[in-house]
Amino acid sequence: MRDQVIRLKDGEEYYVLDEMIENQIIYLFLVQVNNATETVSNSYVTCELKFKDKSIVVDKIEDKDVEYAISKKFVERMCK
Amino acid sequence: MNNEFVEKINNDINASNDEIIYLNGQKQLAKEQLPEEEYLKETSNIDKYIESEQEKIAANEEILKNYELAYYLTKNLYDLNQLYASERDFQTRDEIKEEIDAKTIELESARASLSDEAKESLDNFIKEEPVPTEEAALPEEPASTEESAFLEEPVSVETPITFKSNLGASGLEKNRMNNLAVLNGMIADYNGLEEKYQRQNEELIKKIFSREDISSEEKENLFEKENLILRNEKVYAQWHRENEIRKKIRSEAKIMLNPHVFDINDREDYKKIYDYFNQINLHPIEDEYFSNIEKQIYEEVISENERLRGIIHIFSEKEAEFGNGSENNDGFDDESEVKPKIDPRDLYERIDKLFHKATYELDAAALLEAEKLIAKISDETIKKEYDVNYHLVFEFVVLEKARQIWDLLDESEKAFEEKDTKKYDEFLEKANDICNQLPECDDKYHIAEEIKRIRSLGNVKFDPENVEKTYKEIEKLLLEATYNVTFNPLIIAGKLISGLPNDEVKQEYIGMYERTFMYVMQIKIDKITQLLEEAEKAYKTGDKENYKKLLDEGVAIINTLPETDEKNDLQAEAARIGSLGKKAKDIDIPTDIQKKPGKSLKTLAAVLAGIGIGVAVAFYTNPLGILVMNVTGVLAKVGLNSARRKAIAKGFKTSKDVLEAEPPREGLAGKIDKLKAYLKSEEGIRDMIWMVNAAMISGNVFSILQQFGIMPRNISPTSQIAGTPAPTQTTPTPAEASINSTYSNMPNQVFNTAAQAQSGIGAEMPIQGAFENFEIGRVFTPDGRNILIDGNLTPSQFRSTYGVDIADCTLGIQNPNGVDLSWNTANSLRK
Numbered sequence: 001m002r003d004q005v006i007r008l009k010d011g012e013e014y015y016v017l018d019e020m021i022e023n024q025i026i027y028l029f030l031v032q033v034n035n036a037t038e039t040v041s042n043s044y045v046t047c048e049l050k051f052k053d054k055s056i057v058v059d060k061i062e063d064k065d066v067e068y069a070i071s072k073k074f075v076e077r078m079c080k
Numbered sequence: 081m082n083n084e085f086v087e088k089i090n091n092d093i094n095a096s097n098d099e100i101i102y103l104n105g106q107k108q109l110a111k112e113q114l115p116e117e118e119y120l121k122e123t124s125n126i127d128k129y130i131e132s133e134q135e136k137i138a139a140n141e142e143i144l145k146n147y148e149l150a151y152y153l154t155k156n157l158y159d160l161n162q163l164y165a166s167e168r169d170f171q172t173r174d175e176i177k178e179e180i181d182a183k184t185i186e187l188e189s190a191r192a193s194l195s196d197e198a199k200e201s202l203d204n205f206i207k208e209e210p211v212p213t214e215e216a217a218l219p220e221e222p223a224s225t226e227e228s229a230f231l232e233e234p235v236s237v238e239t240p241i242t243f244k245s246n247l248g249a250s251g252l253e254k255n256r257m258n259n260l261a262v263l264n265g266m267i268a269d270y271n272g273l274e275e276k277y278q279r280q281n282e283e284l285i286k287k288i289f290s291r292e293d294i295s296s297e298e299k300e301n302l303f304e305k306e307n308l309i310l311r312n313e314k315v316y317a318q319w320h321r322e323n324e325i326r327k328k329i330r331s332e333a334k335i336m337l338n339p340h341v342f343d344i345n346d347r348e349d350y351k352k353i354y355d356y357f358n359q360i361n362l363h364p365i366e367d368e369y370f371s372n373i374e375k376q377i378y379e380e381v382i383s384e385n386e387r388l389r390g391i392i393h394i395f396s397e398k399e400a401e402f403g404n405g406s407e408n409n410d411g412f413d414d415e416s417e418v419k420p421k422i423d424p425r426d427l428y429e430r431i432d433k434l435f436h437k438a439t440y441e442l443d444a445a446a447l448l449e450a451e452k453l454i455a456k457i458s459d460e461t462i463k464k465e466y467d468v469n470y471h472l473v474f475e476f477v478v479l480e481k482a483r484q485i486w487d488l489l490d491e492s493e494k495a496f497e498e499k500d501t502k503k504y505d506e507f508l509e510k511a512n513d514i515c516n517q518l519p520e521c522d523d524k525y526h527i528a529e530e531i532k533r534i535r536s537l538g539n540v541k542f543d544p545e546n547v548e549k550t551y552k553e554i555e556k557l558l559l560e561a562t563y564n565v566t567f568n569p570l571i572i573a574g575k576l577i578s579g580l581p582n583d584e585v586k587q588e589y590i591g592m593y594e595r596t597f598m599y600v601m602q603i604k605i606d607k608i609t610q611l612l613e614e615a616e617k618a619y620k621t622g623d624k625e626n627y628k629k630l631l632d633e634g635v636a637i638i639n640t641l642p643e644t645d646e647k648n649d650l651q652a653e654a655a656r657i658g659s660l661g662k663k664a665k666d667i668d669i670p671t672d673i674q675k676k677p678g679k680s681l682k683t684l685a686a687v688l689a690g691i692g693i694g695v696a697v698a699f700y701t702n703p704l705g706i707l708v709m710n711v712t713g714v715l716a717k718v719g720l721n722s723a724r725r726k727a728i729a730k731g732f733k734t735s736k737d738v739l740e741a742e743p744p745r746e747g748l749a750g751k752i753d754k755l756k757a758y759l760k761s762e763e764g765i766r767d768m769i770w771m772v773n774a775a776m777i778s779g780n781v782f783s784i785l786q787q788f789g790i791m792p793r794n795i796s797p798t799s800q801i802a803g804t805p806a807p808t809q810t811t812p813t814p815a816e817a818s819i820n821s822t823y824s825n826m827p828n829q830v831f832n833t834a835a836q837a838q839s840g841i842g843a844e845m846p847i848q849g850a851f852e853n854f855e856i857g858r859v860f861t862p863d864g865r866n867i868l869i870d871g872n873l874t875p876s877q878f879r880s881t882y883g884v885d886i887a888d889c890t891l892g893i894q895n896p897n898g899v900d901l902s903w904n905t906a907n908s909l910r911k
Contacts, residue, residue: 038747059735
């Protein structure tokens with residue numbers, strides 16, 4: 001999904017800046033965008049990508065320590 | 081893409097590459113066999129050949145690039161032109177036109193660089209290319225459009241309206257069958273993915289488990305990892321295909337159920353819409369899952385368009401009233417086939433009985449049944465009357481039930497206080513049962529939330545045998561309050577803390593509790609203040625709709641605050657702003673709103689002073705004159721400052737379905753490239769690091785306080801609230817104490833950040849050098865530290881030593897004898 005714009009059920013759109021698999025969990029690093037108006041916001045999200053039944057969902061990372069560690073890794077990767 | 085021309089160019093490129101390899105070999109040979117002078121001469125010749133081959137490769141690659149670009153642009157333009165004839169969800173026709181124009185120019189430019197041979201090859205290639213699968217599946221007919229759907233076999237306008245849904249071999253049915261064929265093909269493709277995955281999975285097992293160079297455990301791990309990737313690929317592919325199918329169904333529904341293409345006065349046209357709608361039931365998709373999706377999408381399309389909704393409603397009501405047509409039913413004329421009408425009086429009687437039952441037995445199920453029957457009433461006036469009655473009964477039932485539940489919940493909570501767990505459970509369960517019977521409404525939601533809260537009381541009983549567990553529970557609750565910015569978990573945490581046996585530990589937890597309370601309070605107050613300000617702004621600009629919305633939002637948050645002075649103040653402020661909208665005539669609002677007199681700040685100050693937190697908390701007065709805690713002090717402690725706050729970490733509160741993924745539009749992709757480049761810059765890195773840390777800090781304030789060892793200090797709360805010490809002696813004028821001009825204009829300065837470059841502070845030069853006439857002695861940091869600094873420190877050394885930017889500090893100006901003269905911000909000292 002990297003470098004794709006994903007549209008969520010609530011209408012929000014995010015560009016997938018990066019993705020990685022850690023301990024069998026897929027994490028995404030997103031920035032909120034609007035593909036129609038071609039605008040990029042300054043809101044970033046680190047989240048989990050899950051496959052539920054036949055749908056794909058993005059979800060919060062429950063463990064805050066993990067969220068922190070993953071966010072840091074994403075930032076390190078983005079800044080390289 | 082591959083064709084003769086592309087193959088020829090690729091062959092040329094390969095030949096050039098082979099030639100380069102050969103020439104390099106010759107060079108190597110020459111080096112080994114020839115004397116140096118000759119070798120150099122030979123090498124120079126060979127290099128020329130290599131260069132020439134490289135140029136050929138570059139030219140051929142350029143041709144390929146333009147050839148492919150022209151190919152895709154031609155295809156893309158074809159699709160766009162097709163779209164231009166209909167609609168596109170996210171683009172207006174003007175936008176499509178704009179895109180077409182832009183791509184046409186791009187195409188012309190790509191074609192201009194192609195040779196005649198390349199152009200001819202491209203044109204032939206596009207012409208010979210098979211039509212896309214979807215279109216190919218529609219035999220002998222063009223892709224279905226509004227026109228083709230109905231003009232293929234037009235039904236005579238004079239044909240009487242019948243309610244026979246099956247039109248035999250009509251144009252509608254033909255269209256449906258064609259569409260169905262396409263959909264079934266796509267679905268078969270979708271279903272094939274599972275098989276493909278199984279096959280790949282078996283291959284994976286064979287491949288990994290036949291390896292002898294790794295242990296069994298490593299095999300397991302490798303398999304798990306590879307399988308996860310495989311599985312995810314499958315799910316992603318399924319999801320992608322499903323989206324394609326959904327899109328196809330939706331576009332079909334939009335075309336077939338488009339009321340705008342028909343003659344408004346022609347009922348027959350309307351009926352065709354309804355008939356096509358019926359086709360999806362008469363000829364459903366074989367796959368049940370997708371059949372349901374199709375129905376759901378059609379419902380959605382209908383519900384999105386008021387006119388369409390009306391058409392479907394009218395015809396379906398007629399059909400319900402006169403019976404669903406069968407193959408032999410040819411309409412109104414054949415009365416023997418028409419089902420008997422439902423006598424409306426029976427319907428009314430049944431509804432009345434259900435109302436009676438709902439009212440006297442508080443039976444919510446009866447209410448729901450009544451609601452369904454009311455929907456069947458055809459007389460709009462009578463229906464309206466029943467609707468009103470329904471809502472009256474509904475309110476009565478919900479209110480009565482809610483009253484019962486609240487009583488039970490009170491009893492349950494009381495039983496919990498008295499440690500009577502049996503009664504506590506009993507009352508709670510009863511309340512829960514009644515709540516489950518309630519029809520869906522806001523009250524039900526609120527009651528369910530309250531039940532959840534009271535139930536959580538029982539889940540976190542203090543267990544003297546397992547104190548550790550209680551500590552963890554308290555911490556969890558405090559975190560919950562912090563993350564969700566809510567007071568509710570604090571209530572339970574408070575109960576648990578009060579039961580702690582060890583006074584010292586208890587005191588520590590009270591501290592955490594208070595800090596969390598302060599944090600939640602501060603975030604809420606900030607939000608309310610912002611909303612009220614925006615509401616007032618909206619009122620002034622005449623945006624009445626937003627004014628009301630923002631005010632309502634603000635008031636809703638005010639209502640969640642505990643009874644404190646701050647709440648009273650905010651209520652008063654909200655009332656003042658609320659009264660603006662109630663005035664008969666708009667009045668001029670003074671631009672400078674008079675600040676309220678100094679607040680007593682009883683709540684906040686008392687909380688701090690009373691429990692003696694003494695942590696480095698700075699305060700600021702917000703525009704309403706309310707003093708609130710400023711977390712930036714805490715942030716400064718870890719070397720961060722609000723000036724860098726550009727990127728904001730956002731979190732999802734719940735899981736959200738991803739509806740689709742698509743490539744970014746050209747303009748967006750360009751911006752993203754810029755963003756990525758920015759994130760690699762020093763400013764970007766700082767921005768990102770700030771964001772990640774700040775997200776952690778603001779989401780986890782008390783653990784951060786612990787983490788950074790911010791313990792009670794001997795600074796009285798009063799002095800912190802005061803902010804900066806008062807000037808002790810004559811205040812120097814700006815001219816006397818100002819930042820040295822040579823400092824800010826020093827040539828070849830290297831600044832650490834753009835912000836510093838802008839402010840002129842931050843070049844690597846001792847801080848002391850910044851001042852003329854006076855010395856900088858002490859610095860008051862935003863987190864309350866009063867530091868006597870070494871003037872020889874550079875700004876970056878200062879930052880790494882004290883974890884805060886000098887630009888954010890209050891600077892103490894001293895005379896040469898070390899006497900404080902004034903306290904100034906760095907900015908105020910700039911010339």
